[in-house]
Amino acid sequence: xxxxxxxxxxxxxxxxxxxxxxxxxxxxxxxxxxxxxxxxxxxxxxxxxxxxxxxxxxxxxxxxxxxxxxxxxxxxxxxxxxxxxxxxxxxxxxxxxxxxxxxxxxxxxxxxxxxxxxxxxxxxxxxxxxxxxxxxxxxxxxxxxxxxxxxxxxxxxxxxxxxxxxxxxxxxxxxxxxxxxxxxxxxxxxxxxxxxxxxxxxxxxxxxxxxxxxxxxxxxxxxxxxxxxxxxxxxxxxxxxxxxxxxxxxxxxxxxxxxxxxxxxxxxx
Amino acid sequence: xxxxxxxxxxxxxxxxxxxxxxxxxxxxxxxxxxxxxxxxxxxxxxxxxxxxxxxxxxxxxxxxxxxxxxxxxxxxxxxxxxxxxxxxxxxxxxxxxxxxxxxxxxxxxxxxxxxxxxxxxxxxxxxxxxxxxxxxxxxxxxxxxxxxxxxxxxxxxxxxxxxxxxxxxxxxxxxxxxxxxxxxxxxxxxxxxxxxxxxxxxxxxxxxxxxxxxxxxxxxxxxxxxxxxxxxxxxxxxxxxxxxxxxxxxxxxxxxxxxxxxxxxxxxxx
Numbered sequence: 001x002x003x004x005x006x007x008x009x010x011x012x013x014x015x016x017x018x019x020x021x022x023x024x025x026x027x028x029x030x031x032x033x034x035x036x037x038x039x040x041x042x043x044x045x046x047x048x049x050x051x052x053x054x055x056x057x058x059x060x061x062x063x064x065x066x067x068x069x070x071x072x073x074x075x076x077x078x079x080x081x082x083x084x085x086x087x088x089x090x091x092x093x094x095x096x097x098x099x100x101x102x103x104x105x106x107x108x109x110x111x112x113x114x115x116x117x118x119x120x121x122x123x124x125x126x127x128x129x130x131x132x133x134x135x136x137x138x139x140x141x142x143x144x145x146x147x148x149x150x151x152x153x154x155x156x157x158x159x160x161x162x163x164x165x166x167x168x169x170x171x172x173x174x175x176x177x178x179x180x181x182x183x184x185x186x187x188x189x190x191x192x193x194x195x196x197x198x199x200x201x202x203x204x205x206x207x208x209x210x211x212x213x214x215x216x217x218x219x220x221x222x223x224x225x226x227x228x229x230x231x232x233x234x235x236x237x238x239x240x241x242x243x244x245x246x247x248x249x250x251x252x253x254x255x256x257x258x259x260x261x262x263x264x265x266x267x268x269x
Numbered sequence: 270x271x272x273x274x275x276x277x278x279x280x281x282x283x284x285x286x287x288x289x290x291x292x293x294x295x296x297x298x299x300x301x302x303x304x305x306x307x308x309x310x311x312x313x314x315x316x317x318x319x320x321x322x323x324x325x326x327x328x329x330x331x332x333x334x335x336x337x338x339x340x341x342x343x344x345x346x347x348x349x350x351x352x353x354x355x356x357x358x359x360x361x362x363x364x365x366x367x368x369x370x371x372x373x374x375x376x377x378x379x380x381x382x383x384x385x386x387x388x389x390x391x392x393x394x395x396x397x398x399x400x401x402x403x404x405x406x407x408x409x410x411x412x413x414x415x416x417x418x419x420x421x422x423x424x425x426x427x428x429x430x431x432x433x434x435x436x437x438x439x440x441x442x443x444x445x446x447x448x449x450x451x452x453x454x455x456x457x458x459x460x461x462x463x464x465x466x467x468x469x470x471x472x473x474x475x476x477x478x479x480x481x482x483x484x485x486x487x488x489x490x491x492x493x494x495x496x497x498x499x500x501x502x503x504x505x506x507x508x509x510x511x512x513x514x515x516x517x518x519x520x521x522x523x524x525x526x527x528x529x530x531x532x533x534x535x536x537x538x539x
Contacts, residue, residue: 014461014465017468017472034356038353038356038357041349041353042350042353042357042414042415042418043413043414044413044414044415045411045413045415048410048411048413049410049411049415051411052408052409052410052411053409055408055409056409056410059405059408059409080309081309081310081313083306084305084306084307084309084310085306085310087302087303087306088303088306088307088310091299091303126520126521126524126525127517127520127521128484128485128487128488130400130488130491131487131488131501131517131520134491134505135329138325138329139322139325139326139329140314140318140319140322141314141315141318141319143313143314143315144310144313144314145310145311145313145314145319148310214396214398215398217398217401218398218400218401221400221401221404221491221492222491225313228401231401231404232404235404235405235408243405247397247401250396250397251392251393251396251397254392254395254396255392255396258392
């Protein structure tokens with residue numbers, strides 16, 4: 001058979017993302033069945049939703065212009081409380097995270113210490129800050145102290161986990177070199193491990209400050225102090241212009257923190 | 270490592286004196302801020318309640334044990350709602366995040382002004398917590414799963430679009446050039462050059478965010494946006510502590526299962 005007689009395909013089709021056709025079709029059909037079920041069982045009061053649309057328009061209109069006048073002085077009070085809460089809980093959380101993170105690194109700690117610290121991290125990661133805050137409010141009473149406790153516990157789950165992973169991924173040869181000089185355990189941590197994990201950890205601590213500030217806006221809804229309580233009240237009193245002002249301030253502060261953390265990370269590395 | 274000359278010959282130090290002073294000054298500032306923040310918090314705290322906390326903890330703890338397992342029969346529907354809020358919210362977010370990400374990526378954006386708008390959408394969506402989105406949407410759409418789903422969707426746009434546009438910026442340009450060399454038009458370059466490269470990233474982001482959304486949708490009920498949080502809120506308000514512990518157990522299980530599913534799926538994709 002000569003080349004001229006051979007038949008070549010004249011068109012080309014893109015290979016599918018999932019190669020196995022059985023798996024591909026079962027995922028597609030499964031997704032279709034799920035969506036049908038989900039939409040079928042979703043209990044939505046469309047009439048109520050339609051009634052709300054003018055209210056939504058009013059809310060959007062309140063952004064032009066937002067009301068920054070803050071007649072009662074509660075707005076800036078709440079925002080500063082959120083900031084103090086975010087700072088103190090980040091610091092307390094990190095201070096607690098360092099021993100836990102060291103203990104949760106497999107290459108530093110013996111097995112039982114490792115398991116103990118990993119379970120502390122797992123426990124504090126499971127529940128969202130808001131649920132922690134509900135219980136903190138029950139135990140410590142209303143106010144920023146409850147929010148501080150909730151956010152600190154939340155910080156441990158985040159920071160200690162990342163610290164432990166960073167220590168596990170560090171270069172072992174540097175640690176060995178310091179050990180070979182006859183360094184004690186604390187010297188070993190200070191000169192071999194700390195310099196290796198520090199740049200990333202500084203960036204992460206600013207990132208966590210950012211998260212804690214955002215979360216501190218939420219723990220107030222359940223009574224944990226900060227701007228959340230003010231925001232909730234503004235909504236309940238239909239003062240959409242004040243709510244809009246608060247939201248814009250939150251967005252502004254988060255943007256500043258995000259920029260700072262990016263700048264700091266570049267500077268440290 | 271700086272060398273300092275002293276009368277007994279050179280001495281090696283880790284830092285120069287100037288650096289050492291700068292570090293001490295940094296610590297001092299940090300300490301001052303901490304002390305000030307702590308003072309502001311503590312003056313708003315009623316210390317009697319804090320001292321009372323261990324007793325309260327023991328009291329609530331004893332009321333929460335054992336969890337009321339028979340309550341489970343009433344929890345299936347809220348769990349299904351929670352799952353739907355998270356899944357449909359993620360789907361909404363992904364659908365909106367794709368055009369936003371293409372507008373925000375430096376190599377695909379049609380115009381710098383469009384890019385600025387897209388970045389603003391990403392930041393605004395990310396800065397507002399899903400619970401606050403839910404709070405707003407409950408006032409607009411009324412209590413229920415609709416408000417929760419849209420809240421999760423709006424909150425996730427920023428996250429998905431940010432990761433996706435970073436993925437788009439990191440693609441291999443030679444492949445796009447190769448497609449361009451065949452005479453492909455702009456949209457064709459997008460579909461055949463860029464999309465196949467970011468599709469695995471996209472799927473990974475979707476599953477990752479879905480896992481986070483399961484966690485977040487468990488609490489949306491606290492402001493009335495449906496799901497298992499409604500039951501949690503009701504049980505806490507009626508001081509039904511055995512129901513509370515049952516719900517927390519269910520949330521724990523849901524989170525663990527969703528984390529496992531997401532890890533499995535992401536492992537299969539990457």
